[in-house]
Amino acid sequence: MTRPRLSKPTLPWPTRSKADHEQARERTLRDATRLLTGGLCAVCRERDESERRWLGYFVTESHTDEGVRARLIAAAGFCPAHTRHLLADASLPWLMPQVHDAALTGGRPMLEQEHTRPAPCPACVTGQAAEQRALATLLPALDQPSVLRAVLEEAVCLPHTAALAAQANAAQAVQMTTAARAHLDAPARDHEVLWLAGSDPDAPHRPAWHTALDTLLPRETEHQQHSVLDRWDADAATDCCPLCLAEHRATHRFLTWAATATGRGQPAREETGLCPPHLHDLATIGGPNTTAVVQDNRDTWNRRLTRHQQLIIARRTDRRDANAYLLAAPRCSACDARQVAGNRQAALLDAALLDPVRTRTLEHTHGICLHHALTGPTLAPRAYDILTARLALLRWEVDEVLRKQDWHTRYEPCGDETTVTVRAPTLLDGRVYAGLPVSPAASPVPHAHQRSEADQPPARPTPAR
Ligand SMILES: [Zn+2]
Numbered sequence: 011m012t013r014p015r016l017s018k019p020t021l022p023w024p025t026r027s028k029a030d031h032e033q034a035r036e037r038t039l040r041d042a043t044r045l046l047t048g049g050l051c052a053v054c055r056e057r058d059e060s061e062r063r064w065l066g067y068f069v070t071e072s073h074t075d076e077g078v079r080a081r082l083i084a085a086a087g088f089c090p091a092h093t094r095h096l097l098a099d100a101s102l103p104w105l106m107p108q109v110h111d112a113a114l115t116g117g118r119p120m121l122e123q124e125h126t127r128p129a130p131c132p133a134c135v136t137g138q139a140a141e142q143r144a145l146a147t148l149l150p151a152l153d154q155p156s157v158l159r160a161v162l163e164e165a166v167c168l169p170h171t172a173a174l175a176a177q178a179n180a181a182q183a184v185q186m187t188t189a190a191r192a193h194l195d196a197p198a199r200d201h202e203v204l205w206l207a208g209s210d211p212d213a214p215h216r217p218a219w220h221t222a223l224d225t226l227l228p229r230e231t232e233h234q235q236h237s238v239l240d241r242w243d244a245d246a247a248t249d250c251c252p253l254c255l256a257e258h259r260a261t262h263r264f265l266t267w268a269a270t271a272t273g274r275g276q277p278a279r280e281e282t283g284l285c286p287p288h289l290h291d292l293a294t295i296g297g298p299n300t301t302a303v304v305q306d307n308r309d310t311w312n313r314r315l316t317r318h319q320q321l322i323i324a325r326r327t328d329r330r331d332a333n334a335y336l337l338a339a340p341r342c343s344a345c346d347a348r349q350v351a352g353n354r355q356a357a358l359l360d361a362a363l364l365d366p367v368r369t370r371t372l373e374h375t376h377g378i379c380l381h382h383a384l385t386g387p388t389l390a391p392r393a394y395d396i397l398t399a400r401l402a403l404l405r406w407e408v409d410e411v412l413r414k415q416d417w418h419t420r421y422e423p424c425g426d427e428t429t430v431t432v433r434a435p436t437l438l439d440g441r442v443y444a445g446l447p448v449s450p451a452a453s454p455v456p457h458a459h460q461r462s463e464a465d466q467p468p469a470r471p472t473p474a475r
């Protein structure tokens with residue numbers, strides 16, 4: 011169902027007549043009420059639907075728009091979550107080569123430009139703008155009792171309640187934080203993670219990784235117990251980015267431990283802070299300690315809300331400082347584990363590249379991904395040389411698939427280049443598959459003499475690059 015778009019948030023205007031003012035207030039109330047009637051969370055939903063709409067329009071129309079293509083090139087492709095969103099649609103193999111083409115066109119030259127980083131994903135930017143519009147719609151309507159009541163009664167998730175409280179007047183902010191603290195003092199409900207972390211449309215795409223990463227944990231332990239280099243050789247021989255692999259494996263190991271550890275070794279309170287996506291992942295993994303970890307995160311929120319309220323009531327500090335305290339991103343131990351593992355694996359890669367024998371072996375393996383080359387720690391030059399060679403081959407394959415999408419090439423057989431649709435992400439951004447190789451189930455079998463209909467663009471011809 012397509013949701014009606016929100017009116018532009020109204021601003022006070024000194025010359026506005028009383029009738030205009032009334033009309034604007036009615037419109038604000040109408041928009042805010044419409045937002046709040048769809049269930050938890052009004053703001054998350056606007057963000058998620060805006061992203062879905064943008065991606066839907068990208069698939070049907072705007073992928074040919076030069077402006078949209080320029081934004082995708084500047085971002086070196088979509089973020090992992092939005093790449094997964096497009097890959098999940100089995101009817102889109104004709105479109106994905108164009109997405110990979112934009113990622114290569116934008117990301118490859120950045121390898122030579124120091125201090126150049128990819129711009130944010132255009133679908134994420136659209137979602138963030140919708141999120142801000144939704145907050146700006148609710149904010150002026152908070153003086154309406156029905157709107158404030160809905161916000162106090164959990165029509166908005168906790169992070170968005172905090173975002174509203176930071177912008178609302180002091181009295182409304184205190185009411186919102188008091189209500190949120192009352193919910194945090196009460197027993198946790200079934201939808202606790204949804205309220206605590208907001209919605210996460212990518213979460214349903216991630217459970218498959220947990221199963222795959224589960225099998226890697228004992229294997230890593232076994233290799234590591236044999237020798238450090240045994241572990242490194244096994245990682246390097248896996249058909250994916252070794253840095254993405256180490257990061258996701260460490261995150262999964264941490265979350266599995268946090269969810270299942272009991273007794274003396276279980277995580278202490280200061281070790282259980284989690285960001286919203288990792289709270290969702292913890293809930294998916296599940297285990298006897300999950301409730302305790304979620305409760306620790308509730309307690310942390312409770313302390314932050316209490317402190318914010320005290321600062322506002324006592325007026326002991328500037329309101330901006332109180333808001334900065336409330337809105338500061340919570341420290342996430344799973345993100346910390348990921349970062350440490352990535353840095354340690356990068357240091358090991360650098361050390362391995364000092365060994366000529368291991369360098370030669372590495373030249374025959376997958377190597378690091380473009381995302382890590384652009385945003386990760388600085389590595390030995392050979393790591394980038396290997397990536398450059400892999401990207402050159404990938405560029406040829408993407409060009410070949412795009413060339414064969416032309417109707418005039420229909421007499422040519424399609425080869426393995428068609429599988430570049432699902433193979434490219436391991437080289438462009440290994441996070442798309444959680445640092446794992448392409449799942450055999452995801453890899454389409456190329457048709458030797460017959461082109462699959464799914465590989466064809468829709469009736470409308472795809473323009474040349
Ligand atoms: Zn929300």
Ligand SMILES: [Zn+2]
Binds near residue numbers: 089091131133134
């Ligand atoms: Zn995105």
Ligand SMILES: [Zn+2]
Binds near residue numbers: 253255378380381382
């Ligand atoms: Zn990587």
Ligand SMILES: [Zn+2]
Binds near residue numbers: 286287342343344
């Ligand atoms: Zn995290």
